[in-house]
Amino acid sequence: MCKHIFNAQVSIRAPCCKQWFDCAECHAETQDHMLKKTTEMAFMCKKCKKAFRKDMSNYEESDEFCPHCDNHYVIDAKTPQAVIGVEGEDARVDARMLKDDRVQQDPTRSIFSRDFSDRVG
Numbered sequence: 001m002c003k004h005i006f007n008a009q010v011s012i013r014a015p016c017c018k019q020w021f022d023c024a025e026c027h028a029e030t031q032d033h034m035l036k037k038t039t040e041m042a043f044m045c046k047k048c049k050k051a052f053r054k055d056m057s058n059y060e061e062s063d064e065f066c067p068h069c070d071n072h073y074v075i076d077a078k079t080p081q082a083v084i085g086v087e088g089e090d091a092r093v094d095a096r097m098l099k100d101d102r103v104q105q106d107p108t109r110s111i112f113s114r115d116f117s118d119r120v121g
Contacts (some may be wrong), residue, residue, distance in 0.1 A: 002026055009073035010066075012053075013042035020044060048073040 002008045002022030011020045016036035021027040027035050039057045044050070048069035064074035076088050 005080040007075065008046070009071060012043055012044040013044070015042075043073070045069060045071055045073065117121065 004023050004025040008022045011022050012024075013020050014031075014035055015038045016033060017031060019027075019031075021030075024035055040053055040055050041049060042053050044064075045052070045066040045068060048066060048071065050066070050068045052067050055065055065072055
């Protein structure tokens, strides 16, 4: 699972070390050498789990699909974005559990302060 690209559809086989990686950044983090550039790339589709090769020198629009399952693997990458926020539910949407401290509670209004002796059987 790639932490750089959330919606990676294929894994690439690095031609330098013959290992599979989800992206070039994953290769750079785990290996001590640079990713070797080549015109023929080996991919593995994450949908059908089958490997295939593509010649990158004459790459066409029809090459954006897995030849086995027609999975469209060339899509816009969703990368992690830095977000500052508060965890939990939004109080503006569901404020049932919030207590308004501005309203004074009536201490005489309690179920324990009433006399129910005439109602007890």
